[in-house]
Amino acid sequence: MLTLIDLFHSFAERGDQTVFVNRTGVRRFTVTYREFHDLSLKMATLLEQNGVGEGDRVLIWGPNSSWWAVAYWGIILRGAIAVPVDFMSDLARADTIRGLTEARLVLQSRFKPDRITEGNTLLLEDLPYLLENVAPIGTIAGCLPDATAQLIYTSGTTGNPKGVILTHRNLIANVTQIHRQVPIITPAFRFLSLLPLSHMFEQMGGFFLPLYRGASVVYLGALKPSAIMDALKEEDIYVIMSVPRLMQLLRSTIERELEEKHLSGTFRLLTRLGIRLPKGGRRVMFYPVQRKFGANFVVFVSGGAALAPELFNFWDAFGFTVLEGYGLTETSPVLCVNTLEHQQAGSVGPPLPGVQLKIEDKQILARGDNVFPGYYRNEQATLEAFTPDGWFKTGDIGEIGPDGTLSIKGREKELIVTGSGVNVYPDELEAVLNKIQGVKESCVIGLERGGGEEVHAVLLLDGRGIAPEDIVGQANNSLDAMHQITGYTLWHEPEFPKTTTLKIKKFAVKEAVQKGPEGGDATVSSDSLIALLAKVTGTATGKIREDSLLVADLGLTSIDGVELVNFLEQEYRLDIEDSQVGAQTRVSDLRQIIAKRERVNRHDHFRFWTNRSFFRGVRRLVDTVFHAPLFRALVTLEVRGAAQLESLKGPIFFVANHLSYLDQPAIMFALPPKLRYQSATAAWEEFFFGDYHGLNRILRRLSYQYGTLLMNLFPLPQSQGFSGSLRFMGRLADAGVNILIFPEGEHSRSGKLLPFQMGLGIMVKALGIPVVPVKISGTDQVLPPGAHFPTKGKVRVTFGKPLSFRQETPEQIVELVRRAVETLG
Incomplete structure (x- = not known):
């Protein structure tokens, strides 16, 4: 195997084995090796259609996902050069790199508030739709091992960043070197991707290496602690490629849980006892912590910055294996890594097979096939990076011990x-x-x-x-x-301010x-939070004060709120709920939320277990003996458009107008049984859990029990805290459960369709499932709003044609769905 093209040819033979899992924070999507192979060939065609030829540069500026991977491999198959840019980079840096590389095309993300507008651009999130009707490319570009595969731009402290040229030979060499040093990866392994794919540490250890061994990779929508812990609990993770800062973040999460359960003292005592035990004994002793990482978790691989011995010892005390490594972008990137047989705090291990190291004037010098050939269009920087006899000067100060292992003292320039x-x-x-x-x-x-x-x-x-x-x-x-x-x-x-690997930009x-002022206070020259609020709300930065109310003063809408939370999670890697951002939230409050990084303890009322087959059977039985006879005694039901539902496969989003409490059972009985008992209905949360007292409170709680068990209702708030319901809907959709929602938010007393709430557009966009518009009439005559007893009458339920949405905005989706419901007979 000499090039990435050779690696690509191994994908198709792995067939239906999972290669990627995308956890968006709402949904979970999987991609097989065969699908990945075919999508990459289609991507190469799409690049050809956009004028990308062999040797052209294509910039990728987006978060980790399977679509980032498809974009990257399409570039390789086209014979072009990938230019990954850290998603956390600002517009100025991304545009500078675009200019330096004269990029033919920019692939960027809609999740970046500021985007490149000059030149030819596509959105990564649009690739699922753009590739639908594209044929796979007929001819894959040929390439030599020394051809440039990608350009990675360093985070340079001054002036323009330097573009590191990495060839196919460099990348394949490092893949095989790492595998020879740590030959543990099998197709059963599942990696959790926490670092940006624009950084070589993640790209090599968490992308190329899993693909080389037929393993799979899990991508997260946001790198917040709760998302990481949920993925560890649910995805059977074997390996995490991490940096010390992320390991500290996970440590803080565990310590906070121990404190909340008053177990900190017990943990310290057990740690002192555990030092004398072998690693297997420690794993048994700390099983409650071990199980949070899954039954098959094998190893943390730490790189990107020095791992403090204290942090190594913390994880080692639990019985975890921590492999610390060392390298640079210029070395593809790994030079050294500890082995499973031997780990030592403060050491980055021996050099990889085929890598030579030596110390000269305290600086580490390196040589090997994984060392880059030079900087892009920068001969002077290339000359300065190498000694006259061809050794690469790393710029790091280190020592090589008697056993051949390397210890890093620090950066020479620091x-x-x-x-x-x-x-x-x-x-x-x-x-x-x-x-x-x-x-x-x-x-x-x-x-x-x-x-x-x-x-x-x-x-x-x-x-x-x-x-x-x-x-x-x-x-x-x-x-x-x-x-x-x-x-x-x-x-x-x-x-x-942090680099892509969470190192401080000193x-x-x-x-x-x-x-x-000397000895005083300092801050960055521009306030990133103010800039973000200005972008989301459209308010000038000069008008945003610390005491500004986000809603009243800055005009933050419900959609803006969800967007703001998404950006904050991406920017600061913290847990934040939209329920924390309300009408009384000020800029200063938001700043405190970010600074404290305290996770909100959610007290939700969701019951996913009501979707199990046993409870579906219970609902079918209760419908047969009670609900259906009662409904037929009151209602003559006319159903239109039901025939087109027969060919639909779930999950489906049913969106209906709202006239009466009888709407939900009317629609359920209008649905074919195969859809009816595989459906859940969103109900106004405040109806059940508002500020009620006495008998009223008891009755509403009882109605919640009845509704969730026998009608499969789930709560949807109208005030705030919308994100929890959205995540629950994602779980339903992943399980193939259909969802019924009444987006007017209240009964229409006039029969005229009321405005749809904007949250509908966010739901449809996040869930990505077909929408079936539903028009109901007559229920307000059988059981009018405010009435205590129903009367006999006729009810009509009309199902419209399914709607699929792709690149529309949430606002556009709301308008199109409302119009579809309104025009039904």
């Missing part, structure tokens, strides 16, 4: 040299600061003070009110006199500190 000539490694000081109570995160930089650098700490506090002077003093008490922190600055953004922090 090394602080004090006025006394002492070398200070920032990572070591940050590890000390981050353990101190009151510190959420720290960044240690060197500030020029004439004749040397000052060791300066930039502190992001956690809101406990601990004085920064005390924090610095406590840190210095545990540091050597030659490595003392001599100054500090407070950082007031919710997060430090150059950006340093620039902000140098601009701010």
Whole structure:
């Protein structure tokens, strides 16, 4: 195997084996190897139709998903060059890279508030529809091993970023080198993808390697803790490619759960006891934690930044295997990794087979087939990156031990040299600061003070009110006199600026500190939260104040609210519910939500188990002996358009007008039994769980029990907290359950169709299932709103033709569905 084309030819033979799982946060979609193979060939045709030829550059700027993968492989099959850009990059950076590469086409995401408008562009989310009627490409481009496969642009501290050329030889070499060092992956393995595919660590370890071994990959819609833990619980994950910051995020989630259950002390005691046990014994001791990661979880692979020994020891104490590795984009990227037989805190392991390392003036030099040939259109940078005899200069300071394993001391450009000539490694000081109570995160930089650098700490506090002077003093008490922190600055953004692997952008922090008052406060030059609110609401940044109400002052609508939550989850990787953003929420409140990162404990009322076959049987029996005879005694039912439902396959979204409490049973009895008993109905949550008291409260709770068990109702709020119901609908759709909804939100007392609520468009867009419009008439005569007893009458239920939506906006969907219901006879 010499090229990525050779790897591609192995996909079709894997057939119906799952290759990708997309967890959107609402739905779960799977893709087989055969489907992936065929879609990639279609993608190559689509690129050809858009003027992309061999050697052209195609920029990919979007979140991880199977469609990112299809886009990437289509580019390779077309003989073009992929240019992945980190989804978290801003528009300026993405557009700069587009210009530097003269990209023929840009594939970007609708989930980015600012998008590239110049040149030829397509949306990744539109690929399912764009590829539907496209034929697979007839001829796959041929390529040599030394042909350029992709350009990865570094996050450079100043000026234009540098484009790292990676060839087919580089990538295939690293795939085979890693497999020889850690030969554990089988087709049964399932990887959880948490890092952007624009970063080589994730791309190599969590994309090429699984594809090489026939394994599968799970992609998440948002990298928030709850989504990660849900995927671990439900997807049988074997491997996580991670960075220290994400491992710390997972650690915080577990520690928070232990605190909530008052088990922190017990855990510390067990940890001390567990040190003496072998790893298998620790796995048994900490089974309650182990099971959160699934029965077959094998290993964390950590890279992208140095893993603090304390963090390694935390996961090791639970009995988890942590393989720390080391590499750079320029080395495709892996140079070293620990093995399953031996892991050591503070070491990144031995070099891979075929990789040579040496230390020269404390700097790590590397050589091997995985080392890149140079920077794109930058001869000077290429010359500076290599020694005269062809060794790549990594820019990292390290030591090779007697056993051949490598330890990283830090980046050469981040090394602080004090006025006394002492070398200070920032990572070591940050590890000390981050353990101190009151510190959420720290960044240690060197500030020029004439004749040397000052060791300066930039502190992001956690809101406990601990004085920064005390924090610095406590840190210095545990540091050597030659490595003392001599100054500090407070950082007031919710997060430090981060790279794609969640490393702090120290150059950006340093620039902000140098601009701010000495020993005072600092922040980034532009407020990312204000900019995001301005984009979502259309309000000028200058008019957004800390005390601005999101709804009243900024005009945040229900659709804006869902969009805002999505952007916040992507930008800050935190759990946030739309129920936290209401009419009384101010900008300052939102900032506090981001800073605290506290997960909301949802108290929902969903009952998915009512969709099991036993309860469907119960409903069928109760309908036969009670509901149906009672309904027929009151109603003469006329059904129109039912014949076209016979050919439909679920799940289906039934959308109806609303006249009476009798609407739901009327529609259910109008449906064929195969659809009726595979359907659930959204009901107004506030009707059951509003602020009621006494007998009224009891009756409404009893009606909820009756409705969920015997009519398969589920709650849908009209005020806030919509996202929980949307996720529940996604579970229903994944299980093939049809959904009935009345989007007017209330009974029409005049019989005239009321406006549909905008949430309908969000539901249809997120669920991606056909919509069947339903028109009902006569129920308001049998059981008028406010009436306590029904009268006999005639009811008509009319089913319209199914509607499928693709690239329409939520607003357009609402209008089209409403018009379809209104025009039914």
